[in-house]
Amino acid sequence: MEELKAYIRNIPDFPKPGIQFKDVTTLFQDKEGFKKALDALEARFKNEGFDAVAGIESRGFILGAALADRLGLGIVLVRKKGKLPGETLSQTYALEYGTDELQVHVGAIQKGQKILLVDDLLATGGTFEAAAKLVEASQGTVGALLCIIELTGLPGRELLKNYRVESLITYDEG
Amino acid sequence: MEELKAYIRNIPDFPKPGIQFKDVTTLFQDKEGFKKALDALEARFKNEGFDAVAGIESRGFILGAALADRLGLGIVLVRKKGKLPGETLSQTYALEYGTDELQVHVGAIQKGQKILLVDDLLATGGTFEAAAKLVEASQGTVGALLCIIELTGLPGRELLKNYRVESLITYDEG
Numbered sequence: 001m002e003e004l005k006a007y008i009r010n011i012p013d014f015p016k017p018g019i020q021f022k023d024v025t026t027l028f029q030d031k032e033g034f035k036k037a038l039d040a041l042e043a044r045f046k047n048e049g050f051d052a053v054a055g056i057e058s059r060g061f062i063l064g065a066a067l068a069d070r071l072g073l074g075i076v077l078v079r080k081k082g083k084l085p086g087e088t089l090s091q092t093y094a095l096e097y098g099t100d101e102l103q104v105h106v107g108a109i110q111k112g113q114k115i116l117l118v119d120d121l122l123a124t125g126g127t128f129e130a131a132a133k134l135v136e137a138s139q140g141t142v143g144a145l146l147c148i149i150e151l152t153g154l155p156g157r158e159l160l161k162n163y164r165v166e167s168l169i170t171y172d173e174g
Numbered sequence: 175m176e177e178l179k180a181y182i183r184n185i186p187d188f189p190k191p192g193i194q195f196k197d198v199t200t201l202f203q204d205k206e207g208f209k210k211a212l213d214a215l216e217a218r219f220k221n222e223g224f225d226a227v228a229g230i231e232s233r234g235f236i237l238g239a240a241l242a243d244r245l246g247l248g249i250v251l252v253r254k255k256g257k258l259p260g261e262t263l264s265q266t267y268a269l270e271y272g273t274d275e276l277q278v279h280v281g282a283i284q285k286g287q288k289i290l291l292v293d294d295l296l297a298t299g300g301t302f303e304a305a306a307k308l309v310e311a312s313q314g315t316v317g318a319l320l321c322i323i324e325l326t327g328l329p330g331r332e333l334l335k336n337y338r339v340e341s342l343i344t345y346d347e348g
Contacts, residue, residue: 011259023260025250028248028250029248029249031226031248033248034243034247035246052203057232058231058235061236062251063239065202065235065237066240069208069240069244074207075202075208076202077203084199085189105199
């Protein structure tokens with residue numbers, strides 16, 4: 001879906017100097033772009049027997065929620081620590097400096113459910129790996145990891161080699 | 175849509191003692207509940223000439239994104255300070271203690287666009303009011319404010335009396 005690059009904006013030096021940030025909000029807010037992305041994802045994942053979508057906070061909620069609706073599924077929220085009100089499972093993961101923590105509600109994913117995990121970006125893969133561990137801790141199965149943008153110059157796909165990884169748009173920078 | 179209450183979970187004492195938190199994640203993750211909510215919202219807002227949905231971070235992103243897709247629209251993100259990578263407009267609003275700040279990208283809403291603003295909860299109305307000001311600062315028109323849950327024991331609707339306010343589920347507690 002290289003044509004979707006026309007809807008992505010490059011923001012230099014965000015969130016810090018030297019980073020070329022790929023801004024997907026310009027895709028989300030464009031009705032043609034948003035529809036093209038969802039049409040492509042619906043075609044790719046329909047009739048594959050997924051039981052639920054899980055969206056990773058918070059840009060993963062956007063395509064994740066609309067895709068869940070297209071597929072006739074619900075959407076489970078994978079959130080940063082402290083945001084979910086009920087009892088949670090937690091998974092820490094490494095950042096460049098320090099660690100962060102993702103959580104999912106106990107019971108949100110049921111035993112044996114095949115889950116489609118959605119986030120906006122695949123870079124180092126640490127966030128997806130943590131979210132996948134939460135699915136597995138919930139006794140669900142990670143059917144696929146779906147990102148909008150994959151930075152192929154970074155080792156995310158290698159870290160996630162035991163999973164099916166799907167991306168909508170690739171950039172070869174890192 | 176009182177039948178949707180069956181999908182909402184009550185969490186006592188979150189985020190602090192004495193608050194009865196209405197957990198909408200159990201609605202989102204249930205495929206029948208999620209579909210029923212979206213069917214009702216699509217019927218309510220189709221053919222009303224909205225130009226875009228704007229979702230308020232981050233639970234507003236879920237129904238907002240799926241509803242935008244149902245209506246053939248894009249979704250603009252209204253986020254907490256510092257989360258949007260490009261140039262932004264900002265609006266501060268009062269919390270119980272202190273203030274918070276919402277932002278929208280410059281250019282995300284275009285002059286004259288009729289916007290459907292979506293959030294999960296209407297309590298005091300401060301968040302919706304700030305988001306509505308951002309729509310107006312972008313020279314858009316607030317066509318409606320849509321929440322999943324309205325707490326009718328609180329003065330949110332009074333604060334927002336100059337706007338069309340729509341809710342999916344009401345609770346008479348405050």
